[in-house]
Amino acid sequence: MSAITSPIREPLIKGNKNYHQITEDICAPTERAPSVTWVLAFMVSVGFLALFAFTVAWTIWIGIGSWNLNRTIGWGWDITNFVWWVGIGHAGTLISAILLLFRQKWRTGVNRAAEAMTIFAVMCAGQFPLIHMGRIWLAFFIFPYPNTRGPLWVNFNSPLLWDVFAISTYFTVSLLFWYTGLVPDFATVRDRAKGLRKKLYNVLSFGWTGSAKHWQRWESLSLVLAGLATPLVLSVHTIVSFDFATSVVPGWHTTIFPPYFVAGAIFSGFAMVQTLMLMVRKVLNLKDYITIGHIESMNKVILLTGTIVGVAYLTELFIAWYSGYVYEQFAFYNRALGPYWWAYFAMMTCNLVSPQIFWFRKMRRNVFVTFVMSIFVNIGMWFERFVIIATTLARDYLPSSWSYYVPTWVEVGIFLGTLGLFFTLFLIFVRVAPVVAIAEVKSILKTNGDQFVEGNRQYIEEKQFSGEKV
Amino acid sequence: MANQRVIFGLYDDETDLLSAVKHARNEHLNIMDVFTPFPVHGLDPLLDLKESRLHIIGFIFGLIGTITAFGFMTWALASNWPIIYGGKPYWPVPSFIPITFELTVLFASIGMVVTFYTVCGMGPGISNPTLHDRITDDKFCVAFKLGEEDDSDKNKYEKYFEATGASLVDVKTI
Numbered sequence: 314m315s316a317i318t319s320p321i322r323e324p325l326i327k328g329n330k331n332y333h334q335i336t337e338d339i340c341a342p343t344e345r346a347p348s349v350t351w352v353l354a355f356m357v358s359v360g361f362l363a364l365f366a367f368t369v370a371w372t373i374w375i376g377i378g379s380w381n382l383n384r385t386i387g388w389g390w391d392i393t394n395f396v397w398w399v400g401i402g403h404a405g406t407l408i409s410a411i412l413l414l415f416r417q418k419w420r421t422g423v424n425r426a427a428e429a430m431t432i433f434a435v436m437c438a439g440q441f442p443l444i445h446m447g448r449i450w451l452a453f454f455i456f457p458y459p460n461t462r463g464p465l466w467v468n469f470n471s472p473l474l475w476d477v478f479a480i481s482t483y484f485t486v487s488l489l490f491w492y493t494g495l496v497p498d499f500a501t502v503r504d505r506a507k508g509l510r511k512k513l514y515n516v517l518s519f520g521w522t523g524s525a526k527h528w529q530r531w532e533s534l535s536l537v538l539a540g541l542a543t544p545l546v547l548s549v550h551t552i553v554s555f556d557f558a559t560s561v562v563p564g565w566h567t568t569i570f571p572p573y574f575v576a577g578a579i580f581s582g583f584a585m586v587q588t589l590m591l592m593v594r595k596v597l598n599l600k601d602y603i604t605i606g607h608i609e610s611m612n613k614v615i616l617l618t619g620t621i622v623g624v625a626y627l628t629e630l631f632i633a634w635y636s637g638y639v640y641e642q643f644a645f646y647n648r649a650l651g652p653y654w655w656a657y658f659a660m661m662t663c664n665l666v667s668p669q670i671f672w673f674r675k676m677r678r679n680v681f682v683t684f685v686m687s688i689f690v691n692i693g694m695w696f697e698r699f700v701i702i703a704t705t706l707a708r709d710y711l712p713s714s715w716s717y718y719v720p721t722w723v724e725v726g727i728f729l730g731t732l733g734l735f736f737t738l739f740l741i742f743v744r745v746a747p748v749v750a751i752a753e754v755k756s757i758l759k760t761n762g763d764q765f766v767e768g769n770r771q772y773i774e775e776k777q778f779s780g781e782k783v
Numbered sequence: 784m785a786n787q788r789v790i791f792g793l794y795d796d797e798t799d800l801l802s803a804v805k806h807a808r809n810e811h812l813n814i815m816d817v818f819t820p821f822p823v824h825g826l827d828p829l830l831d832l833k834e835s836r837l838h839i840i841g842f843i844f845g846l847i848g849t850i851t852a853f854g855f856m857t858w859a860l861a862s863n864w865p866i867i868y869g870g871k872p873y874w875p876v877p878s879f880i881p882i883t884f885e886l887t888v889l890f891a892s893i894g895m896v897v898t899f900y901t902v903c904g905m906g907p908g909i910s911n912p913t914l915h916d917r918i919t920d921d922k923f924c925v926a927f928k929l930g931e932e933d934d935s936d937k938n939k940y941e942k943y944f945e946a947t948g949a950s951l952v953d954v955k956t957i
Contacts, residue, residue: 541841545885752820
């Protein structure tokens with residue numbers, strides 16, 4: 314039995330649930346016919362997915378010339394979107410791995426959906442480096458395979474190659490971790506299903522029985538995978554930041570990038586988790602499992618990481634001035650007051666200023682405010698990457714090469730299309746898999762269910778009264 | 784497992800399960816297996832389950848990943864086709880660290896997950912016999928092996944289940 318939770322803590326499961334009720338509540342969305350809301354959302358998402366297919370096909374057919382990149386600005390919306398999507402993925406791993414190591418029990422309500430989000434976000438991110446190569450049919454050149462050119466190997470010194478390994482490892486490990494957690498829950502759905510559904514879930518559940526030895530191994534595996542995923546997730550955005558930091562471009566060549574990128578990634582990821590969770594808990598009627606307490610915890614993380622990101626922005630400005638290096642000084646002057654000042658302004662407002670509202674408990678616990686804020690943060694973090702990439706490139710060393718970049722409809726279409734891809738996958742996920750980790754929620758019921766919190770309080774008070782240590 | 788006759792009892796709560804398993808231990812009854820809807824802590828020592836060695840497998844696979852990545856990059860850039868990139872030496876060790884780390888994690892994770900499913904006898908398309916549909920829902924199950932036509936044993940186990948408060952007792956061939 315797990316340790317008694319302090320009665321000061323808010324209950325994590327509400328509504329006086331028992332084990333069977335938890336199964337019923339969480340399996341229900343996969344067992345009933347889809348609601349009208351779901352069907353409409355799915356149709357819109359698939360529409361955007363079609364747009365993605367079209368704009369990508371257009372790009373490949375016409376070539377990168379269909380984008381507005383030029384000799385000065387080689388990275389535009391493509392890499393902005395790539396970094397944005399990878400960053401979003403980080404929250405899922407943080408919740409499922411880092412919070413597991415820290416024994417934060419509130420993770421059980423949101424880890425499953427957050428990790429699904431990670432996987433889908435990384436899938437969206439992965440599209441951009443491939444498409445922006447231009448000749449996508451030669452994409453396999455990025456792998457070190459024995460070739461007829463010598464064999465001439467890939468450049469293992471290049472952060473872009475490190476990225477290939479980082480992103481593909483991250484995707485694989487996240488997928489394994491997520492699916493291993495899903496197997497017992499698929500077995501739960503299997504044992505309730507009949508006919509064809511039973512056969513399907515039988516395949517998905519890998520023959521899980523719930524044997525004591527299997528649970529022991531499963532827990533051991535989860536713990537070690539969490540231990541591996543924790544440094545992995547930090548390494549992934551560190552390596553993404555190396556794409557910039559190892560260059561010699563003023564404004565990019567800074568040692569603050571890795572921690573600043575990781576904090577920003579967690580920040581934007583939690584915002585996306587909030588966006589999704591607020592919808593999921595309402596539409597799937599899971600408010601007893603994803604409580605206001607969960608939302609408040611995530612808002613605290615948003616406040617913390619948003620402020621870290623804000624401090625990083627201000628540090629960059631200070632160091633640019635303090636370094637006495639004119640190119641660096643110009644890069645930051647240009648970011649804040651140059652032709653893209655509006656992007657810098659949007660970034661500062663959304664990322665640094667607006668999350669400060671979460672110092673107020675009332676705001677942290679307000680669903681509407683949280684939803685609006687989560688959208689703000691997503692926009693702000695997109696602008697952060699745009700500011701770093703396009704603004705910096707637009708004003709390089711040679712004033713004769715200075716340029717200004719606006720995306721074409723193709724680039725905008727690809728970005729909107731990845732949103733379609735993301736939401737299509739997520740909507741399929743909420744229909745097929747239990748959105749909340751059933752087994753993990755059951756394992757914290759006796760310590761964190763609302764009907765047990767009062768009993769725990771009495772238990773602790775009795776012990777204290779008789780002078781025993783609790 | 785070919786046609787093993789099993790007698791099992793279902794309990795409604797993990798505290799009932801733990802006291803039942805303790806009882807079986809005192810009575811020297813040989814439990815075949817215990818099935819639960821979620822990991823019940825405190826069960827492993829009662830069943831004399833040794834700590835899982837999966838993490839050792841993880842370490843071994845991780846080590847293989849480290850050696851593979853670092854060894855391959857060293858061979859490719861320092862021996863097979865030495866090139867100077869950006870003024871760095873032929874054997875730029877710091878540049879190898881990120882990929883070495885990633886492949887360590889990748890090998891350890893894949894190795895551990897594959898080992899986990901293999902030793903548990905699980906995998907895509909595999910279906911293992913289950914005793915009751917509520918075990919993955921809210922029931923906690925203790926199972927004993929039963930010989931063919933062995934009624935004395937059956938009576939003994941039924942008495943045990945009655946004494947420990949099982950809510951359902953059944954015999955099934957799996």
